[in-house]
Amino acid sequence: MKPTRWLRALLAAMLAIGATVAVGGLAPASAHTWTGRTWTVQVGSESSNHLIQGMNYGPSDIWIDVGDTVHWKAASMEPHTVSFIDAAHPLGDFFPGTPSFGYMSTRTWQHTISKPGQFRNSGIMATMPIDLLPAPNYTSYSLKFTGVGTYTYYCYVHGAMMKGTVHVRAAGTPYPHSQRWYNARATLERALVLLDGRLLRLKERLLATNHHVFVGAADDTALVMAFTRPHVTVHVGQTVTFDWGRNGFPVPHTVTFGPDPANPLAPVGDPQHYSHGTLSSGVLIAPTSTFKVTFTKAGTYHYRCLIHDGMGMVGSVTVVR
Numbered sequence: 001m002k003p004t005r006w007l008r009a010l011l012a013a014m015l016a017i018g019a020t021v022a023v024g025g026l027a028p029a030s031a032h033t034w035t036g037r038t039w040t041v042q043v044g045s046e047s048s049n050h051l052i053q054g055m056n057y058g059p060s061d062i063w064i065d066v067g068d069t070v071h072w073k074a075a076s077m078e079p080h081t082v083s084f085i086d087a088a089h090p091l092g093d094f095f096p097g098t099p100s101f102g103y104m105s106t107r108t109w110q111h112t113i114s115k116p117g118q119f120r121n122s123g124i125m126a127t128m129p130i131d132l133l134p135a136p137n138y139t140s141y142s143l144k145f146t147g148v149g150t151y152t153y154y155c156y157v158h159g160a161m162m163k164g165t166v167h168v169r170a171a172g173t174p175y176p177h178s179q180r181w182y183n184a185r186a187t188l189e190r191a192l193v194l195l196d197g198r199l200l201r202l203k204e205r206l207l208a209t210n211h212h213v214f215v216g217a218a219d220d221t222a223l224v225m226a227f228t229r230p231h232v233t234v235h236v237g238q239t240v241t242f243d244w245g246r247n248g249f250p251v252p253h254t255v256t257f258g259p260d261p262a263n264p265l266a267p268v269g270d271p272q273h274y275s276h277g278t279l280s281s282g283v284l285i286a287p288t289s290t291f292k293v294t295f296t297k298a299g300t301y302h303y304r305c306l307i308h309d310g311m312g313m314v315g316s317v318t319v320v321r
């Protein structure tokens, strides 16, 4: 009799667990038919010192059901957008003053999207406002997906390199992954991007000298917001070449000595004879750009990138006799 009672107790326990699992499994599904679920995706990624910036959505792919909402959260100082583009609003130059900058930096008013190909745009997303961008700055963006389909989106700032996909399936389709799984995935993707950025910087370090400083570095996943080598020593009369050449695509930076120039975009001062005051390259974006500065007086000269100094993009040149 004893084993039977034990068996019965076990059976009861198993049924109780089974019922809990069934209820647990059904509860989110039925709740979801009424209200829809909200999923979170990170926009961008960065190292804790902001020096390495990632061009990725975390995670890049997410599977949801019709009626669900995706909530994008800014996760970096570097600006990004969440942009479901159409033929009238293509990827292009993201630069203040260009015709495309208007639609790229403006948030669309709709809160839902019903099929792939509809234009929706978050506007500029970053954890902090960006002084040089004449547009509002957002820290989050939400869209409810009301139709089945594969929705691809891009970042207007970084173009086709930065892509995400929302896979929307019929209401009630079981979810393949939990939010916790997506968070773990985003953490892994961030780690890979940061590793890539660190390797970029390491390679740059091997090429830099006291007379040749690199202005940032970039490939198709990571941006290095730093001068390499940031602190150099030269003799009076010698020249330091600041080189944008390690950026695989156009990234805007400046090399700026002395007080802030009135117009950060324009070059100021004479780089062939520098000893004091404001000297600035202006915003240079082409990967082939260089800025050569000849120092005529001993001293220590601090410089910065006017766009990315907040991310730690600063350096100095010590000039000795």
Ligand SMILES: [Cu+2]
Pocket (backbone or CB within 6 Å): 216, 225, 252, 253, 254, 305, 306, 307, 308, 309, 313
């Ligand atoms: Cu910069």
